[in-house]
Amino acid sequence: MTMTAKGLAGVIVGETAISTVGKAGAGLTYRGYSIEDLARHATFEEVAYLLIYGKLPNASELNAYNERLAKLRVLPAPLCEMLEALPMSTHPMDVLRTGASMIGSLEPEGEGGRGAAYVADRLIASMTSMLGYWHRFAHRKQRVDTQSDEVGLAGHFLRLITDANPREYARKTLDTILVLYAEHEFNASTFTGRVVTSTLADTYSAVVAAIGALRGPLHGGANEAAMELIASFETPPEAEKSIKSMLDARRLIMGFGHRVYKSGDPRSDIVKELARGLAQESGNSTYFDISERIEQVMMREKGLHPNLDFYSATAYHLCGVPTVMFTPIFAVSRTSGWVAHVIEQRDGNRLIRPNADYTGPPAREFVKLHDR
Numbered sequence: 054m055t056m057t058a059k060g061l062a063g064v065i066v067g068e069t070a071i072s073t074v075g076k077a078g079a080g081l082t083y084r085g086y087s088i089e090d091l092a093r094h095a096t097f098e099e100v101a102y103l104l105i106y107g108k109l110p111n112a113s114e115l116n117a118y119n120e121r122l123a124k125l126r127v128l129p130a131p132l133c134e135m136l137e138a139l140p141m142s143t144h145p146m147d148v149l150r151t152g153a154s155m156i157g158s159l160e161p162e163g164e165g166g167r168g169a170a171y172v173a174d175r176l177i178a179s180m181t182s183m184l185g186y187w188h189r190f191a192h193r194k195q196r197v198d199t200q201s202d203e204v205g206l207a208g209h210f211l212r213l214i215t216d217a218n219p220r221e222y223a224r225k226t227l228d229t230i231l232v233l234y235a236e237h238e239f240n241a242s243t244f245t246g247r248v249v250t251s252t253l254a255d256t257y258s259a260v261v262a263a264i265g266a267l268r269g270p271l272h273g274g275a276n277e278a279a280m281e282l283i284a285s286f287e288t289p290p291e292a293e294k295s296i297k298s299m300l301d302a303r304r305l306i307m308g309f310g311h312r313v314y315k316s317g318d319p320r321s322d323i324v325k326e327l328a329r330g331l332a333q334e335s336g337n338s339t340y341f342d343i344s345e346r347i348e349q350v351m352m353r354e355k356g357l358h359p360n361l362d363f364y365s366a367t368a369y370h371l372c373g374v375p376t377v378m379f380t381p382i383f384a385v386s387r388t389s390g391w392v393a394h395v396i397e398q399r400d401g402n403r404l405i406r407p408n409a410d411y412t413g414p415p416a417r418e419f420v421k422l423h424d425r
């Protein structure tokens with residue numbers, strides 16, 4: 054069978070029981086639960102447990118899971134030494150890619166009873182610490198304690214990055230953003246992780262490859278580009294004028310459009326309200342107002358809706374998170390989804406190896422080096 058859908062758009066490449074992305078009117082669900090319910094009622098830790106272990110935890114399971122993740126936040130000494138050796142100019146996505154790879158060699162999967170679920174928990178918990186440790190060392194030469202009394206990873210991350218007691222609304226916002234980013238079916242990074250897993254490689258390798266796929270601006274990197282765009286304007290009218298000229302020049306506006314959601318990303322409405330609340334709380338709504346104006350222009354001129362990356366940029370900013378940390382937070386959260394897919398791929402695995410339509414020259418005579 055010949056198949057040439059560019060970018061595999063619309064092509065079904067496998068089955069999953071983990072999430073629905075706008076299918077059959079179901080909207081976005083994780084293991085059957087709607088994203089709206091999860092965002093409203095569950096913490097990120099409950100969602101990570103749901104994705105990795107297949108069911109929502111009860112109260113005692115959640116307590117035990119929170120305690121387990123809290124212990125797993127602590128970084129091994131050789132990893133701290135490696136983080137200190139990374140240049141200050143390193144992008145934190147490279148910090149994560151390198152750190153996840155190193156922890157994979159310090160604590161290999163398959164040794165000491167470590168399976169994919171251990172790797173998931175270890176990575177989710179320690180990645181926030183890697184980011185915080187590296188950030189504080191690179192920028193302030195401080196060696197921070199990667200243990201904290203924070204119950205959840207959102208608070209732990211904010212405390213490490215901002216070196217302050219997080220505001221409750223910021224903690225809650227970041228926790229909800231982690232819920233929203235946790236899983237999204239066969240997106241580019243998850244598919245990458247499944248391809249790696251299909252070769253029978255280890256979970257760390259799948260996650261490291263997925264981090265690489267997430268880094269690009271057409272995938273996870275879009276929220277950083279969206280922030281740079283929003284921050285480049287001082288007023289909504291200025292934003293409107295510039296966005297129109299960018300569209301005339303056929304430039305992409307980061308944080309808009311989606312391969313699957315053509316009539317709106319359900320996560321965007323949720324994060325937009327969080328961003329609005331943060332703007333009200335801070336008493337400074339400039340970025341939120343600029344964002345809303347860009348949204349209006351994009352709808353009027355192109356009929357395009359914002360995706361999750363657009364308003365999450367403003368929300369992160371108002372929580373005090375530096376722009377370079379936006380995609381890394383996405384990676385921390387999505388690790389729960391990636392590993393759920395690793396586990397699913399292993400169950401009934403077959404090597405993922407598609408074919409291509411050949412468009413090169415026809416068969417020809419080889420010319421020896423001295424005759425060329």
Ligand SMILES: CC(C)(COP(=O)(O)OP(=O)(O)OC[C@H]1O[C@@H](n2cnc3c(N)ncnc32)[C@H](O)[C@@H]1OP(=O)(O)O)[C@@H](O)C(=O)NCCC(=O)NCCS
Pocket residue numbers: 060270271272273275304305306307308309310311312313355357360361362
């Ligand atoms: C996400 C994305 C890659 C989806 O791409 P896709 O499904 O291949 O959609 P297409 O590129 O075919 O887009 C269809 C049309 O809308 C335009 N378009 C799509 N997203 C656009 C955007 N963000 N800004 C301006 N125009 C956009 C395309 O240029 C194309 O126009 P054309 O038909 O005149 O050529 C694309 O919308 C995009 O690049 N968005 C910006 C990056 C982003 O926010 N990524 C995060 C995704 S969650």
